[in-house]
Amino acid sequence: MHENERVQRSIRNMNEQMERLQLDMAAQRREMATNQQAIMDQINALARGLGNRLDEGGNVQGNHGQPIGVNEDDFDEGFEEYDNAAYGGVGRGLGRGARRYQNLGRGRGHFGGEFGGYGNYDDVDRNLGSIKLSIPTFLGKTDPEAYLEWEKRVDLIFDCHNFSEEKKVKLVVTQFSDYAIVWWDQLVVSRRRNMEEPIGSWIALKTIMRRRFVPRHYHRELHQRLQSLRQGTRSVEDFYKEMEMLMTRADLDEDREATMARFIGGLNKEIADRVELQHYVELEELVHLAIKVEKQLKPRGTARFEYKGTSSGRPH
Secondary structure (H helix, E strand, C coil), rough: CCCHHHHHHHHHHHHHHHHHHHHHHHHHHHHHHHHHHHEEEEEEEEHHHHHHHHHCCCCEEEECCCCCCCCHHHHHHHHHHHHHHHCCCCCCCCCHHHHHHHCCCCCCHHHHHHCCCCCCCCCCCCCHHHCCCCCCCCCCCCCHHHHHHHHHHHHHHCCCCCCCCCHHHHHHCCCCCCCCHHHHHHHHHHEEEEHCCCCCCCCHHHHHHHHHCCCCCCCHHHHHHHHHCCCCCHHHHHHHHHHHHHHHHHCCCCCCCHHHHHHHCCHHHHHHHHCCCCCCHHHHHHHHHHHHHHHHHCCCCCCCCCCCCCCCCCCC
8 A cells, every 4th residue: 555655656756747847848949939039030130231242143242342152051051950959958059050150251340240149340351361462573683672672572472371481482483583593493403412401481592592692792882872871962851761771771770869860961961950950859750850941941943852762663
């Protein structure tokens, strides 16, 4: 008798637990359905906003015109997984496709700003790798200024791309032409003959190229030109640009006071005398003052000074 009562109590307890479990699962399903509806509302609003951003090929365009691939199958895939998660009683959240659209446009910023709930984005495209830049041709002329300008341009291009060092070397040498390609072939053959390792980095290649195309006396001559530089018939602006370029090429790192003294010392006397009476703190202020004084001294109707500095548009 007592044994039957214990069994009946156990059955009643199990039934109560099943009823509670069913109630909990029903509540979970209702909550999941509510969440799904909210997400669908956001997706619908998102789709309406995308209507005006479709290009002729049916791709979504970001703020900067880049196509963002939209695949309708992703919606089906994502919400099929979402349905399985919601109504199977397992809270796995958004599916792969839904997450893909949650991340759609990351870095372009138009979804987060226009349709809330998709994260905090800005309107800046920081993907430098998408910039299409080509390595300038190098002809191998014996012109150190042309070589250094070419080298700087290549450095700036590589700053925009995360290329391996080996790839940098290959990209550079494909743009050798005229004497440069002859020089490169000889260099490769010579290194193989001497059992030397191939040039494996852009830094190593620059070192070898500087040794060949920038004479040792070049920097000494730059310093000499800088020491004897005077304004003469140049405008103040052209004189300052020439001085600045020479200092950069000579890799001259001097105190700002020394640079200001160098600039004043090279100005024409009538301009320098007036500038020295003015108050200035920074080099830029000094240059602007000198330009202002130059305009005051220039007779009306006189043409502006014209001077072509050493910066080259010559072929490399």
